[in-house]
Amino acid sequence: MGLRREQSLAKAQNRRGLFVARVVLAMSGGVDSSVAAALLKQQGHEVIGLFMRTGSHAETVERRTKTCCSIADSHDARVVADALDIPFFALDFEKDFGRIQDYFADEYLLGRTPNPCVMCNIWLKFGKLWSYGKQVGADFVATGHYAQIEHDALGRPRIARAADAGKDQCYVLSGLRRELLKHVLLPIGSYPKSEIRRLARELELPVHDKPDSQEICFVPDDDYLRVVRERRPGAETSGRVIDHTGEELRQHDGIEAFTIGQRRGLGVAVGEPRFVVQIEPISRTVKVGPRELLEKPGLEADRFNWQVDVPVEPRSCLAQIRARHTAVPARVIPIGTDRVRVWFDAPQQAVTPGQLVTLYEDNLVLGGGWIEGPLDAVGSEEIEPVDSGSR
Secondary structure, eight states, X not given: OOHHHHHHHHHHHHHHOOOOOEEEEEOOSSHHHHHHHHHHHXXXXXXXXXXXXXXXXXXXXXXXXXXXXXXXXXXXXXXXXXXXXXXXXXXXXXXXXXXXXXXXXXXXXXXXXXXXXXHHIIIXXXXXXXHHHHHTTOSEEEOOOSOEEEEOTTSOEEEEOOSSGGXXXXXXXXXXXXXXXXXXXXXXXXXXXXXXXXXXXXXXOXXXXXXXXXXXXXXXXXXXXXXXXXXXXTOOOOEEEEETTSOEEEEESOGGGOOTTOOTXXXXXXXXXXXXXXXXXXXXXXXXXXXXXXXXXXXXXXXXXXXXXXXXXXXXXXXXXXXXXXXXXXXXXXXXXXXXXXXXXXXXXXXXXXXXXEEXXXXXXXXXXXXXXXXXXXXXXXXXXXXXXXX
């Protein structure tokens, strides 16, 4: 081992301190999880690499460079594990992965826009993989996500934003159960992406220049309509496209072809831009209108997963309503233990049913839930201001 590599590994150890544990690591064959494996091992941990065999295979070179679950990815992960001299297992999750594909198709047929990567984290990476980890006596489950585990003022482990703001993945981790967080390691969250690439080169990992995955692994070439219709053949979802005034503009072939905020591919011409502002699954009606109709003051979400104790009163927060949305000042009002209303300080565009809303307190995740729909007006009982100090 060269001097530069030893220095890199010593630096990695010093960042988190040396604590020896057995760790199961989700290895996708990409650079992030590969460097995570190297960092964990050099911190002294006993690392077991796990690859999720899902049955979603990439057949072309171009396709293989955009996904994380192909046969080539499994090969890459195994080569990295061999290079690092850690045990490696490819686990058969094809049946379990079918549950995610069913969820994906069914959400579209309900006029909602799903997020299968979040479900994969909840059900598989931090669900099934951790179940396997406990069977082999693991202390932790780890992934190559860009996020961190930090402790709040009460000493509770919380998901925290990554050092590299441009790569931060807290949004997709807000569904993790709070009792699991003490068993989660996120080794690369304190590094910028550029340093992860540099470490991979210095460690001579064979995937150091592999492109990042860009697509949903079971949706070839972003053709999600084909996936939905193959998964649910014969589903009758055709209906009308109407203007916000109620005028019928045309017939459509299926509500699964639309999402809130969509502008292109509507097949209508009314002299000014139109956007999808509502999808009504029972009547299968798609309503379009001007951009300003997309602006909503709030939302309601259910199946909300709190990573802290459920607040007993409205709480100031930051709210992120999709992966490429910048979290904005808001307040959250709990409704029972797993439902919330979120009111934005300023209206937000394209609040989309089926997507995740993640709430933050400074850089720490409060929790996340699934958007049921937008809210159009603040009720009189909910307009009292709350302390903004947590922002």
